[in-house]
Amino acid sequence: MTRVLTVSGARGRGTHRSITEALRAAAPGDTITVAPGRYPEEVHVDQDVHLRPEHGTGSVEVGPVTLTAAAVTLTGLVVRGLDPSRPAVSVLDGAGAVLDHVEVHNGRIEARAVNDVAALVLRDVAVHGAAGTALHLAGDVKAEGHDVRLDTVAGVGIVLSGAAQLAATRLLVRATDGSGIRVRGTARLTLTDCRIDRAGRNGLLVEDAAAAVAEETRIDTSGAAAVQASGAARVRLTDCRITAPGASGLVVADDAELTATGCTVRDTVANALLAVGAARAVLDGCRLTAAGFSAVHTAGTADVHLTGCRVLRGAEHGVHAVEQSRVTLTDCDLRELAMTGLHAGDRASLTVAGCTVADVATGIRIASSAPADLRQCAVLRPREVGVEVVAGGSLTLAGGRVSDAGAAGIVIDTAAAVRVSATDITGGGGSGLVTWTGARPQIDGLRVDGVAKNGIYVAPGAGGQYTRCDVIGTGFAGLHVGAGADPAFEHCRIPDTSAEPGSQATFTQCTAGDALLAPALPSADAAAGGDVPDESLDDLLGELAELVGLDRVKRDVSTLVKLMQTVRRREEAGLPAPPLSRHLVFAGNPGTGKTTVARLYGRLLKALGLLRRGHLIEVDRSALVGEYVGHTGPKTAAAVTSALGGVLFIDEAYSLVPRFGGNDFGQEAIATLVKMMEDHRDDVVIIAAGYPGEMDRFIGANPGLASRFTRTLHFDDYDSAELVSIVEHQAAGHRYELTDVSRAGLADYFTALPRGEGFGNGRLARQVFQEMTERQAQRVAELPAATGDDLVLLAPEDLPTR
Secondary structure: OOEEEEOOOOOOOEEEEOOOHHHHHOOOOOOEEEEEEEEOOOOOEEEEEEEEEEEOOEEEEEOEEEEOOOOOOOEEEEEEEOOOEEEEEEEEOOOEEEEOOEEEEEEEEEEEEEEEEEEEEEEOEEEEEEEEEEEEEEEEEEEEEOOOOEEEEEEEEEEEOOOOOEEEEEEEEEEEOOOOEEEOOOOOOEEOOEEEEEEEEOOOOEEOOOOOEEOOOOOEEOOOEEEEEEOOOOOEEEEEEEEOOOOOOOOEEOOEEEEOOEEEEEEEOOOEEEEEOOOOOEOOOOOEEEOOOOOOEOOOOOEEEEOOOOOEEOOOOEEOOOOOOEEEEEEOOOOOOOOEEEEEOOEEEOOOOOOOOOOOOOOEEEOOOEEEEOOEEEEOOOOOOOOOEEEOOEEEEOEEEEEEOOOOEEOOOOOOEEEEEEEEOOOOOOEEEEEOOOOOOOEEEEEEEOOOOOOOEEEOOOOOOOOEEEEEOOOOOOOOOOOOOOEEEOOEEEOOOOEEOOOOEEEEEEEHHHHEOOOOOOOOOOOHHHOOOOOOHHHHHHHHHOOOHHHHHHHHHHHHHHHHHHHHHHHOOOOOOOOOOOOHHHHHHHHOOOOHHHHHHHHHHOOOOOOOOOOOOEEEHHHHHOOOOOHHHHHHHHHHHHHOOOOEEEEHHHHHHHHHHHOOOOHHHHHHHHHHHHOOOOEEEEEEEEEEEHHHHHHOHHHHHHOOOOOOOEEEEOHHHHHHHHHHHHHHHHHOOOOHHHHHHHHHHHHHHHOOOOOOOHHHHHHHHHHHHHHHHHHOOOOOOOHHHHHEOOHHHHHOOO
């Protein structure tokens, strides 16, 4: 028969003055009720009793409690430890305890089982202000927790070691200096609907051969990785949410394995998923958002599988695989990434099926010698190249789609092993397929439609087999073949072709328009200059605005465009047009962008409907002036004729006028120019360019020139910051990067250079960039083991000497 014993703190009939006294009098199964008050004694419970307050939860405070009996229940008590780094509640070998509505202050709950199993149940338990750890389960302990709260811990929230097991629901671990939960040895942890908030280090750390399962659990604002598995640990996450860790969201290292299903990882300082060593990670239906580094980074021999995952708004790559790691993606969506959607380097391998990469810098970049396999994938709106295979890379691409790339759709670099089949390239600002020197891809079933440049561009010295390719709607020739290139085309449809001298393309059952292409493509002069493709006026003005420096020129050209738009509208309305000369003088030192702006000017006039072709023919004195009597007139006329419908750009035009007078064939060239400008006043634009101080002499050489060249655009020298920008642009185009120190040193270098007539400007900046790359190549060649960064970075020691 069970009894109820009472502790009142004062001697009275049927009561006990202390809990210890009541325990001595109790028998197994008895209940001890305690009157309200503080009982600072250390309580040792060695009987199977139920200890509870007489008048409600929290009304009784006791000192440290040690439990050694097999079935003890503590209800509604406040337990205050003597030292925050020591146990306030201890459960020892063979003991079994239930803590129900218990608060623990200034110490931890600890269960240790060395020789016999211990059991612990926690219901609505709170631990505040512990040091070292708040809940420590060591050895063969079986524990479960419901509505447990651990906060303000000067250490780790929960430690499981040995063979301990804990199953927790609605657990809250908050504000720990160390990790939220640490699982070691062969321990097992199960979390359901739990939260780990503001851990100073890892949210959940699983080591050795331990295992953890978490469902519907949140890990917020951890100081280091939110979840880290190492050793031979196993972690399974389902419908969990990880937010704002101070490092990576999920880290898997060594031989550990992690499985995540339906989870969200967002706002990570580093990677959303980092897998290194021989680790394995499987993510299914997860969302990785706003990673500070690459969303997924793999190294070592790690093996990572992503199925039905979304990767959004990352600061670097979507997936970055290096060393000998392996990544498999199925039905994934990667969007809005600052760098590459998928990047494989070193000897890493990618296997990708049914994935979409959109709104990134480069869509997919294969820089690995290990085979990459992409099937039924789409790359949409990359700002640069859609799919790029660098030298030595290996790729099989089947059933792919590249749409609206900012540059080329697919680029295949030197000595890359590439097979492409059943793939579409639509739209884009560059060529569809670019095959660089030395590359020999196997292309079957490629369709290119609506690209701004060539459909297929085969660089000098390149080759390959191209079968059943269909090219339509290109801005430049459908196919361009470089000098010495020997591609073979079979059963292809190509609207038109161009070839450089020495090209050796062959054709079998190929058509151009309605005509059958000859077996061998005849070489043509690629510099002849075709028509400029139709372009948007807004896009062209945007291109003008993006040029480095030249603020005054940009304003003048924009003013001219507005004036010409008005002229066009008046003509369309049947009104007389105001007098307008489209011919221009460009006055400026070498390298200030005169040729670039001239080419853009022709394209603008075509977009305005004022020129038929908009192309640019660039000449100098040698192209206009003959060596004997009667040779100059026809030579000048031929140059103007080649520019009809476009722009004739005469560089160093003042050289047509001798500085000190006298007889010269240059005057005959000027006279021919004036006549042809009159005869073809609506079908050609002449731009005369040269040093500012010399162009007045050119204009004054013939009255007809002065009446036709009524507007001069002045090209100012670039300042030091603009020259640095030009070098940076060159570097980016050739995949180099300047360090901050190099950038500052370059600015100092340009500032110190003497400025005067003939200052090289942009030409000088390009020469400086070339010199820097040469110096860097010499420096890197002397390194014992150059890294990828060594090959890319232009360091201060690569700057030219004055």
